Amino acid sequence: MDTDLLRTFLEVNKTRHFGKAATNLYLTQSAVSFRIRQLEIKLGTPVFTRKRGDLRLTAAGERFVPYAESILQTWGRARQDVALTDSYQQQLTVGATSLIWEMDSCSDWLEQVEANQPDWALRTESLSRQQISNALLEKQVDVVLTSEPPKLADLQQQRITAFELLLVCSEPDQDLESVSELPMVYLDWGTRFGLEHGRIASLQRTPVLHSHACQPALKFLLNRGGVGFLPSTVAQPWIEAGALHVVKDSPAMANELYLVWLSTSDKHEDIEALVSNLENDA
Template sequence: MDTDLLRTFLEVNKTRHFGKAATNLYLTQSAVSFRIRQLEIKLGTPVFTRKRGDLRLTAAGERFVPYAENILQTWGRARQDVALTDSYQQQLTVGATSLIWELESSSDWLEHVQTVQPEWALRTESLNRQQISNALLEKLVDVVLTSEPPKLADLQQFRLTSFELVLVSSEPDQDMESIAELPLVYLDWGTRFGVEHSRIPSLQRTPVLHSHGCQPALKFLLSRGGVGFLPLSVAQYWIEAGELHLVKDSPSTASELFMVWLSSNDKNADIEELVTALSAS
């Protein structure tokens, strides 16, 4: 399978427009159309329905999206693995959600790994929570950083650190009753956080913004106003600057960051060696 066809397919799916996909890929629109036709010939089925002003995936196209993404991920890993030089003896592919990558502790962890294993090359991948288990099982990643380890039979985990989520408001002098009048920004940290959030009566309403990223949530609170949970490490600067305010008597939520991997991974011995080195440093 020509990887250019896959990249073109995914770009058209993202933009839902042949012209925009062509611009992003530095191609002509006719070249994009040709690549999509070639892909459909190889698959033996259409992947898009084409109506004036309305470009959509077919059912086959919907099913093909995760395969295209996985093939490109695997191909990218393969290219880096075979290109390793004498300076880098091993490559470690690390996956995490965008929320986790935005935590300062994730960046610190990458630097720590490079310090204790300077001969390793690192590759990062962004995943959604639904992809984590499959990415580990299919060996698309070697390690995942997560606050909610998946339930897999041979999962290994190592606690890296903890972090705190705090309830902040764009308005000063707010308490757990007065925030019921403010727009709600919901930062989606997963099932456990969702359960705890559902136990706070004054936050039980439709969010004006439901976000999977810290920065969109933060920018919305700063520009449009509202209330919501943010990592303390993200909110601290704006609290000190007087732009955000801790809600009085609000609960804080402690969470932990784990490094998880499967013992069936080919690199298990290397990962365990890494854990030992991280523990000792």
Template sequence: MDTDLLRTFLEVNKTRHFGRAATNLYLTQSAVSFRIRQLEIKLGTPVFTRKRGDLRLTAAGERFVPYAESILQTWGRARQDVALTDSYQQQLTVGATSLIWEIDNSSEWLEQVEAIQPEWALRTESLSRQQISNALLEKQVDVVLTSEPPKLADLQQVRLTDFSLVLVSSEPEQTMETIGALPLVYLDWGTRFSVEHSRIPSLQRTPVLHSHGCQPATKFLLNRGGVGYLPSTIAQPWIDAGKLHLVEDSPAMENELFMVWLSGNEKHEDINSLVDAFTEQAVHDFG
């Protein structure tokens, strides 16, 4: 299938507008419409319902979205793999949620991999937590960095480092007793964090912002005010600048960062060698 058709389909789905999709793809609107028609002919079913001012996916279109995304990811990996120059012997594709990519530990890990295996090319992918297991099982990524490893039989894991989440406020001199009146910003770190968060009585209210990204959560706290948990490495510069403040007597939440991979991955031996190199150099203590 022509990958241009898939890119056009996903862009139309994202914008829900043929004209805006055409602008983003540097195409004419008629070219976008033609590509969608071609895709529907190939699939044998409509992927969008077209009503005046209302463009929506059909049920078939909804089901096709993850396949289109997976095909494009696989095609991108394949192009890079076959185009490796003599300088690079291997490509390692690393997946993680946007939250994990935003903390320093992940970028430090990538730098460590490059130092240990300079002949490897690295490719990163952003995944939702729901996509992690399938991305590994379908070999869309070689390894995943995560704080909550999936519990599947064919997956292996190694702990890389620890990182902390700290409770910060836009207002100084706040305690666990006084933060109840402040807007709550909830940075979604997953099930374990949710359980621990639910045990703090002064934080049990509807968040004014529920975020899956550190940047929007931090900006909201700085610009609009409130209270919420942030990674310590992200919060500390703002604490030093006097823009954010640690809540007195607040519990820090300790997390672990793991590398997870599929035993049946064709790069399994290379990944094991990487793990051995990390162990030898004790780089799992870099955090």
């Protein structure tokens, strides 16, 4: 499968416009149309329905999207793996959600890995929580950093650090009862967080913003006002500046960050050695 066809397919799907896709890919519109036709010939089925002003995926196109994304991701990783120079003997691909990547502890861990294994090249991937299990099983990533390890056979995990989520709001002197009148921002930290959040009666309403990243939630609270849980490391500078305030008598939700990998991974021994070395250095 020609990877250029896959990139063109995904760009057309993203823009839903042949002309815009052509601009983004630095191609002519006719070249984009030709590539999509070639892809459809190879697949033996149309991937888009073409109606004037209305470009949509067919059912087959919808099913093909995750495969195209997976193939390109695997191809990119393979190119880096085989192109390692004499200076780099191994590549470690690390996956995490956007929320996790925004935490300082992730950057700190990557720096520790680089210091411990200077002959390793590091590659990071952003995943949704739903993609984590498949990414491990399909070897799209070697390890993941997560607060909710997936329930898989042959799973290995190592605790990296602990962190807290604080309920903060834009208004001072608020308690769990009074924040029921404020717009709510919901950061999606997963199932366990959702259950604990569901026990707080004053937060049981439709969020004005449901986000999978800290920065949009933080900016919304600062600029528009409201209430929501943020990691303490993200919220603390703004609390000290007086721009955000901890809700009185609110629970601080304790979480832990884990490194997760499969014992069936072909890099299992290297990962275990890395984990052991980092523990000894701590």
